[in-house]
Amino acid sequence: ETGVTQSPTHLIKTRGQQVTLRCSSQSGHNTVSWYQQALGQGPQFIFQYYREEENGRGNFPPRFSGLQFPNYSSELNVNALELDDSALYLCASSLMEPGGETQYFGPGTRLLVL
Amino acid sequence: GEDVEQSLFLSVREGDSSVINCTYTDSSSTYLYWYKQEPGAGLQLLTYIFSNMDMKQDQRLTVLLNKKDKHLSLRIADTQTGDSAIYFCAETTAARQLTFGSGTQLTVLP
Numbered sequence: 001e002t003g004v005t006q007s008p009t010h011l012i013k014t015r016g017q018q019v020t021l022r023c024s025s026q027s028g029h030n031t032v033s034w035y036q037q038a039l040g041q042g043p044q045f046i047f048q049y050y051r052e053e054e055n056g057r058g059n060f061p062p063r064f065s066g067l068q069f070p071n072y073s074s075e076l077n078v079n080a081l082e083l084d085d086s087a088l089y090l091c092a093s094s095l096m097e098p099g100g101e102t103q104y105f106g107p108g109t110r111l112l113v114l
Numbered sequence: 115g116e117d118v119e120q121s122l123f124l125s126v127r128e129g130d131s132s133v134i135n136c137t138y139t140d141s142s143s144t145y146l147y148w149y150k151q152e153p154g155a156g157l158q159l160l161t162y163i164f165s166n167m168d169m170k171q172d173q174r175l176t177v178l179l180n181k182k183d184k185h186l187s188l189r190i191a192d193t194q195t196g197d198s199a200i201y202f203c204a205e206t207t208a209a210r211q212l213t214f215g216s217g218t219q220l221t222v223l224p
Contacts, residue, residue, distance in 0.1 A: 048210065056211055090157065101210065105157040107156040
């Protein structure tokens with residue numbers, strides 16, 4: 001167990017809808033990263049938040065947005081859902097340190113867009 | 115840009131050693147990681163190696179890093195059926211994001 005939790009575990013939406021996914025970080029961690037894992041592929045980096053500010057973004061459109069709260073929990077919001085957004089969404093928490101960080105993953109939220 | 119490559123499948127007999135290979139392209143990688151993913155689950159961190167190291171051993175796991183060839187391997191000794199899973203290697207760069215390979219499906223045969 002990593003101490004990283006995500007909700008909900010599964011979600012079904014229709015094209016055009018909006019979705020919010022949630023993540024609670026491991027105690028003591030100040031950084032959260034979100035990844036999208038399509039079926040049969042490795043996770044792809046969406047963005048990272050450090051101390052409530054976006055700290056890096058992958059190749060995802062602006063309809064993917066996020067928030068990090070003072071308690072370091074986080075949300076991933078996706079607007080105008082498309083069929084290709086169907087995937088496992090993983091969050092990872094870490095402690096930002098000068099030498100780097102090790103990311104610990106939650107169990108993921110499986111999103112199906114119909 | 116970064117790109118991490120892995121072979122897709124590996125089958126071994128129970129009790130044998132497994133070796134999973136990975137190549138990466140970003141020479142500025144600071145840490146390299148191995149994660150395990152079981153069906154329907156998230157990613158479990160197995161081990162990691164700092165880029166100035168050649169080898170790291172952790173119980174049944176041995177990581178070898180050849181920085182010149184940008185080659186990373188994970189050896190699992192005495193492979194058990196519970197080791198059947200998908201194994202991902204990943205690198206971090208100055209951007210601090212993880213870049214993953216597409217994963218190696220390890221099947222352990224009885």
